[in-house]
Amino acid sequence: MGEYFAYSDYFGLLLCLGSFLAARWINGRMGREVCNPLLFATLACGAVLVGTGTEYGTFYESGADKLEFLLTPATICLAIPLYRQFALLRKNGAAVLAGCAAGVAAHMAGCALMLVLYKMDGAAYITLLPKSITTAIGKGLSQELGGYPAVTMASIMVTGLFGAVAAPALLKLFRITEPLAQGLAIGTSSHAAGTSRAVELGDVQGAASSLAIVVTGLLTVVAAPVMAGLAG
Amino acid sequence: MKYLKQAVIIAAVTAAAEGIKYVVPLPVPASIYGLILLFGLLKSGVLRLEEVEDVGGLLLELMPLLLVPASVSFLTAADTIGEMLAPVLIMGFIGTAAVMAVTGRVAQAGIRRGKGDGKRG
Numbered sequence: 001m002g003e004y005f006a007y008s009d010y011f012g013l014l015l016c017l018g019s020f021l022a023a024r025w026i027n028g029r030m031g032r033e034v035c036n037p038l039l040f041a042t043l044a045c046g047a048v049l050v051g052t053g054t055e056y057g058t059f060y061e062s063g064a065d066k067l068e069f070l071l072t073p074a075t076i077c078l079a080i081p082l083y084r085q086f087a088l089l090r091k092n093g094a095a096v097l098a099g100c101a102a103g104v105a106a107h108m109a110g111c112a113l114m115l116v117l118y119k120m121d122g123a124a125y126i127t128l129l130p131k132s133i134t135t136a137i138g139k140g141l142s143q144e145l146g147g148y149p150a151v152t153m154a155s156i157m158v159t160g161l162f163g164a165v166a167a168p169a170l171l172k173l174f175r176i177t178e179p180l181a182q183g184l185a186i187g188t189s190s191h192a193a194g195t196s197r198a199v200e201l202g203d204v205q206g207a208a209s210s211l212a213i214v215v216t217g218l219l220t221v222v223a224a225p226v227m228a229g230l231a232g
Numbered sequence: 233m234k235y236l237k238q239a240v241i242i243a244a245v246t247a248a249a250e251g252i253k254y255v256v257p258l259p260v261p262a263s264i265y266g267l268i269l270l271f272g273l274l275k276s277g278v279l280r281l282e283e284v285e286d287v288g289g290l291l292l293e294l295m296p297l298l299l300v301p302a303s304v305s306f307l308t309a310a311d312t313i314g315e316m317l318a319p320v321l322i323m324g325f326i327g328t329a330a331v332m333a334v335t336g337r338v339a340q341a342g343i344r345r346g347k348g349d350g351k352r353g
Contacts, residue, residue, distance in 0.1 A: 067301050073246045080284060092339075124319070137260055
């Protein structure tokens with residue numbers, strides 16, 4: 001099995017597509033969303049890799065990389081809902097900025113709390129600072145400030161996956177009903193992965209979430225070095 | 233032809249975004265430059281929405297699927313994560329929910345104040 005994996009250029013691709021489609025199919029049969037396709041596909045692929053003793057790199061190179069290849073243009077296309085909803089976003093510019101800034105501040109406060117509670121060393125604390133932002137900024141920032149980029153990546157993944165899966169339930173729990181506020185909340189807390197879910201909730205949510213990725217990313221780039229000083 | 237042309241435009245914006253990343257020495261991914269670039273092209277009227285909408289819409293619809301490979305990579309961090317597991321999970325779950333709550337409530341209060349309907353949610 002492992003050898004076939006290493007040989008095949010398409011098996012990883014098939015595994016991703018197949019498990020994602022299976023989740024959609026299950027949801028279709030049940031008439032409501034019982035399993036989040038992203039979460040289901042992640043766990044299914046993970047289980048197959050562990051079960052067959054296949055390395056992640058082998059899976060990645062057998063077609064999964066082709067999917068990830070499309071992620072950059074897909075993220076760029078978030079400009080489309082952003083453009084469609086620009087008038088609404090500009091009208092609420094102050095709320096957009098206040099919401100994102102409050103979210104970033106809350107996140108930084110959470111990291112500082114972890115630093116104290118877990119008596120973390122400086123590098124471990126810095127590792128957590130960029131976890132709510134898009135992978136590429138987060139990884140670079142972690143590296144630059146002296147964190148553990150691999151752990152930052154993992155923590156960005158956990159954050160994004162949780163945001164994408166739980167966003168609708170959490171928004172309901174926190175009684176966030178304004179579509180614009182919903183989008184901002186998702187984008188600020190769980191970057192592009194959450195945004196992929198926000199796009200499904202509606203055009204306004206998708207646009208606001210996309211904007212929040214950019215604003216939150218920039219705010220974090222500015223705030224993280226200052227917060228990193230706390231560790232010293 | 234319509235789809236091919238749209239795909240070419242999106243590929244061109246992506247390549248241009250990589251060019252910006254190559255020149256600018258900041259830890260900002262090409263996708264963010266591209267997002268801003270495409271928005272600027274649409275806003276300035278250089279590109280019309282119809283020139284990217286269909287292929288762009290397809291990519292957006294596929295986005296959760298495109299994130300599967302990166303999500304599976306959590307397997308590779310299992311060894312390095314060690315004693316950071318608790319903080320990573322706490323911040324990943326509780327921290328994410330808290331940020332969502334704070335951002336959403338603050339933004340919602342601002343939006344409703346802007347509407348002037350006096351509702352407090």
